[in-house]
Structure formats: structure tokens, C-alpha cells
Amino acid sequence: xxxxxxxxxxxxxxxxxxxxxxxxxxxxxxxxxxxxxxxxxxxxxxxxxxxxxxxxxxxxxxxxxxxxxxxxxxxxxxxxxxxxxxxxxxxxxxxxxxxxxxxxxxxxx
Numbered sequence: 092x093x094x095x096x097x098x099x100x101x102x103x104x105x106x107x108x109x110x111x112x113x114x115x116x117x118x119x120x121x122x123x124x125x126x127x128x129x130x131x132x133x134x135x136x137x138x139x140x141x142x143x144x145x146x147x148x149x150x151x152x153x154x155x156x157x158x159x160x161x162x163x164x165x166x167x168x169x170x171x172x173x174x175x176x177x178x179x180x181x182x183x184x185x186x187x188x189x190x191x192x193x194x195x196x197x198x199x200x
Contacts, residue, residue: 092181093133093134093135094132094138094173095130095131095132096130096131096132096153096163096165096170097128097129097130097165098131098162098164099126099150099161099162099163099164102124102126128164137156138174139155140154141154141167142154143167144162144167148167150162150163150164150165151166
């Protein structure tokens with residue numbers, strides 16, 4: 092099952108991420124970036140967990156089983172509720188499918 096999220100992405104690709112990281116390591120402020128949001132659909136099964144960004148009520152981070160992460164434009168608490176509801180729905184659907192398989196197997200005996 093997929094879930095729609097608003098992925099945060101840098102608009103200005105001219106800022107080299109290695110250069111910005113080097114500046115941060117030297118305790119210097121990297122140049123500011125412009126950010127945008129785009130709608131994307133991700134597989135719920137690929138999400139390891141959402142993570143709260145301290146002090147940020149408008150965004151949270153998604154951690155994936157692959158080790159990648161994504162910042163999304165959703166409140167952490169609201170997203171957790173949404174994700175929980177979808178996972179519950181997926182469990183119910185799996186149980187219904189298993190029940191139907193069991194019923195069909197019993198009828199064929």
C-alpha cells in the first residue's frame with residue numbers, strides 16, 4: 092500500500108552538498124538554500140519509522156529500511172496517526188485474505 096507525502100527537496104542545486112558539509116564541519120554557516128515540496132507516493136512497507144525533528148512542528152523525517160531518509164512536510168504526531176491507521180487497515184486486509192484462503196481450502200476438501 093502507498094501513502095502520499097510532501098517530500099522536502101532543495102530548489103537550488105548549485106550549492107554543492109560536500110562544500111556545505113565542509114563549512115559546517117569548520118563551524119561556518121553554509122550558504123542558505125531554497126526548499127520546495129513535491130507530492131510523492133511511497134510504499135508503507137518501506138518505512139522503518141517516522142522521526143520527530145525537535146522544535147519543528149511542520150516537518151518530520153521518515154527513516155526507511157534501506158537506510159535512506161526523507162524530510163516531509165507533515166506534523167510528526169499527525170503523520171504517526173495516519174501511518175498507524177494505514178498499517179491497521181493493511182493487517183485487517185491480510186487477515187481477510189487469509190480467511191478467504193482458508194475457507195476456499197476447506198471447501199475443496
